[in-house]
Amino acid sequence: MAELQAPKGVPEYFGPRGAAFRAVREALSLPPQRAGYGYVELPVFEDTALYVRGVGESTDVVAKEMYTFEDRGGRSLSLRPEGTAGVMRLAIEHSLDRGQLPVKVWYAGPFFRAERPQQGRYRQLQQVGLEAIGSSDPLLDAEVIALADEGFRSLGLVQFTLQLTSLGCRECRPGYRELLQGFLARLDLDDATRERAAINPLRVLDDKRASVQQQLEGVPYMVDHLCADCSAHYDAVRDGLRRLGVQWTEAPALVRGLDYYTRTAFEFTHHLLGAQSGIGGGGRYDGLMSSLGGQDLPGIGWGLGTDRTLLACDAEGLAPGAGPGVDVFGVPMGDEARGRLLELGHALRGVGVRFDLAFGERGLKSAMKAADRSGAPLTLIVGDQEIAAGTAVLRDMASGAQEQVPWESVQPIVLQRLDSSEGTTT
RNA sequence: GUGGGUAUAGCUCAGCUGGUAGAGCAUCGCGUUGUGGUCGCGAGGGCCGCGGGUUCAAGUCCCGUUACUCACCCCA
Known part of the structure; x- marks a missing residue:
């Protein structure tokens, strides 16, 4: 055993594996590049407040999984746990939102979450991400989703499903939230789950425990309580996906771990991966920019897990980046x-x-x-x-x-x- | 944070009921002159995760610890 080891939960890629990793990253980032997305290089750490305000104080990601530290000037900084908040900050700081809209950018690199590592879940995780800010056109949602789908398919992956739903907006969500909380209040839940039901009731929906799932029989879903605008938006998104030939599964219980999502929410799930099966996900975040002090612009984006996509390739017997290194x-x-x-x-x-x-x-x-x-x-x-x-x-x-x-x-x-x-x- | 499993050569692992360590692959060399992949022969490489205990004797049994791993939670 070597005296010095890599930190816990940090995957490393070298040799043929390094080539495979790089091939996955390139495959996932090619569709956005072909669609007019520009590259942004973001800082790996930011002011802690950005994530607290952007991602949400009550999310697990921020509450217990951030690598937060103080620098020599006493500022609280955090290693980035995700990419969207950083892009928003950059767009506001450099007034990208004053120019041509939508602002379309992509990025790739490591993100950090202090979780207990396991297969496909790392403390340093790699993502390829994309954001489109300044348009609420539902066809943009469809295109964004299709760009992710395209990346996965270009690697030869087929054993995955796109899960799709709508999370509503500030108009219809509060009413639904009350409805859901009323339903959850009548259930027999443990303290931790009860607390989650109070803070973010949606989260309870995708609890994997059978004891919880049984009780969720007949639970109301957001998609059935969308306001007219959200409902029309969702219909148009699905229409766009049909035009692009992208298949999906309605996932009314789909929940995203970050608070900023509104309306369109989606996740790509791979069937052969076991517990950590989400290979990518994203959605709309129409209130995020204004909550960070920018203009009130809508936005949509996704993050695709590079590590997990590579594992998915393994599971499907694909070998991206194989072949000789020299001619x-x-x-x-x-x-x-x-x-x-x-x-x-x-x-x-x-x-x-x-x-x-x-x-x-x-x-x-x-x-x-x-x-x-x-x-x-x-x-x-x-x-x-x-x-x-x-x-x-x-x-x-x-x-x-x-x-x-x-x-x-x-x-x-x-x-x-x-x-x-x-x-x-x- | 909660549970389970595993730690022996660079890698994958064997080592039954305790008697001071093995295989395959990989690496390097040889099979005579300037030719790889196949084949044959050979070599190097191990504080058996770490610390304690039981025993005449521990890789093997017991305790602790650390790391890894899988699942829950959460998420990419």
Whole structure:
């Protein structure tokens, strides 16, 4: 056991796993990029008050899962537990809300929650997120949802469901909330649940315990008590999803852990993941910006779990980012050959060929072994004979076929071979 | 925060009723001259998580502790 270990609950990715992780992140962030979302790089920590006001004081995320600390100036800071609040702050601070609307941004990176770790639940979790601020068009909701769906599908995932509901607005939610609290008050619940029912009654709906679920028979749902506007909005969202060919399941008991959600709320659930099955989720947050001191602009967004999406890929037998890391591997015999291959490789990289080289003084055999392990389809072998003849040996690793190539024509020939074997990537 | 499980080689694990440690994979080398993947041979690598106890003797039994892990809670 190593003396120094990574902090508890922090996943690390390296080797093929690192490639897979990166591939997942890219796949999830590609749809937003193609839809005109701009990249934002956000701070990893913010003023604690931002999360208390934005995410909600009563949420578990803020109440007991934040990494909060004081800096040297006595300011209370917190590692970001989610991304939306930070984007709102950035948009307000830099007056993005005064410009072209909607403001569409995406981001990716680590978030932090001090939870007890388990499969798919980490203290440092990775997300790809997106926010669209300044439009309440229900078709935007549909598009936002479709962009998430597209990301998952582009990885080859199919064993997941989109759960969809509407959480109402400040007009219809209070009435429903009272109705629900009235219902919950008559149930036999433990203290903790009773308290939750008082603070955020919606939360009780997705309690997984059978003892609670049995009693929820006949509970009123928000979707059945939407005001006319919310109801029309929800209909239009569903219509948009139909146009985009996105399938969903009505999930009236769906609850989001963050307080700011209004109207459209959704979650992507993977069927093969066990307890931590949510691979992404989001929704509308029409009152959030004004509550943080900005204009009263509506917004919608999502966060997709990069770690969990990778686990979902595992579960479905998918291997994102697999394949060789380089196209050509250099096998030198002798110092002069190594130096020449270093130069040649540099030039090859310049035209987009991925190249690696057997560094160090090693024998041909061992260098060939390294070439094999690199996965490169082509190997360039150079020794004294080749130097004398002004050539290099180009070996096709799959077939074992070798050819003498004039030094000056190595580059075009390599490009041609890579092109014809079509196994190239960027 | 609440419950359960597991800690032995880099990785995956075996080690039955206590007798001072094994396999597969991986790594490195060899199988003669400048050729990888297959095959054969060999080598390196372990305070058996940590601390205490029982015993002539503990990887093995008991207690504690720490870490990991799964589930609840919560969420990505």
